[in-house]
Amino acid sequence: MATKKLGKQTVRFQNPPVILSSAAIAGPKEGEGPLGLYFDQLLKDNLFEEETWEKAERKMLFEAIILAMNKIDLVPEDIDFMLAGDLLNQIISANYTARQTEIPFIGLYGACSTMAESLALGSILIDGGFAAKVVCGASSHYNTAERQYRFPTELGVQRPPTAQWTVTGAGATVLGESGKGLRVSHATFGKVVDLGISDANDMGSAMAPAVADTIVTHFQDIGGNETYYDLIITGDMGNVGKGLVQQLVAKEGYNIADKYTDCGVLVFDPAQDTHAGGSGCGCSAIVFNSYLLHEILGGKFKKVLFIGSGALLSPTALQQGESIPGIGHAVVIEA
């Protein structure tokens, strides 16, 4: 019997895993944003002293993982598993990072929900007694994502107001079975939900139904509601998607408006001309692993529902007339 399963999609940890350490590395534009001071390291430019943007992205992920371990005097040999992913085909940023860290590797693809997905699965490994320490991570890079999903960066195109800006950044979290720190108490795995949005320049609208579904299901599974949390924070809904999530959840009978925010909304200032806000695996990864954990540790929030939001976008599928499926994975962080 699944004794740790709660309701339809949620797991409750018996020995909630501890967040031992975290690190976030971000690009220059993210550094100029409102959360710039929270990041551990900022890149001077998007190439990070590498020859290509792809190499720069994997270097960020590698450095973030090593930094998170170094902060608590761990080396790769101390870690049982590494769970990581990114947006690129064949998740090359994570694969090549794992080649370098030599930690047994579980590669993940959850689009921009990967940070939350890795935390949920890492917590399961620890609570299940399969690992004592795991490292979770995710990355994205503006230039690598643009060229794979959209256009060359120097092409003179007009971005619509719904478009979001892929965050250049990587974040990593070390989870352990014991120790001092914040804990992951629950995880809710999302269903793939698709209500027919097919505009690659409007990812917020594509993801909102899946994310709202995960939030509502989470409340039902734990037999609770929004009052259980000080903060509900999604990964990269942006301004447009955030409004939609709020309304969809309200239609199901939960009013989250006054405690709900989004990493993609927080990470850039409107003056930075990113239109609807930030996006990408790196968006929630850097905000979670710096600002968010910092604020929970500082006592500003005690119980946080963090929902990674992923648009499972494929340019090929879109060209073949498909719409964009979305997914949302949630974890509960408690002080």
Added chain:
Amino acid sequence: MASEQILNSPTLSKNDKKKAYFDLVNRNKPKPPLLRNIFWAFVIGGLISVIGQGLLILYSGQGLDEKSAGAATSATLVFAAALLTGLGVYDNIGKFAGAGSIVPITGFANSMVASALEWKREGMVFGVGAKLFAIAGPVLVYGFVTSWLIGLIAFIFKG
């Protein structure tokens, strides 16, 4: 705020949910600043054309015949757009001008140089060589197809 349930609605079918959600999205979606975009497309697109016309007059005045002056004008505009793309300026013009800087021949040059820059790290053959026309390709293909059709029509009716 409309209160009817969408996600877990007991009454709506999958298609009805999609329709209800489309309505919600359309009510929430910020609209592009259409008048401003049209204005800048007109101004920048017009400006590029005026520069082209100026070049044509200049080259004609230097003694080139009409056809050669036209070719020299195109070459100059293409070179300028390629240079501005390389310098990272053209995409900023495009941000304001939209179709105003895509439709003229300078937009064609931008699409090729931007692709070349983007894929040069994948090598000269399968990078630059294969991807050079990634954006401009359709323009060429359907340009050629249209000219075949017109040639065919001309051949049949003017024989």
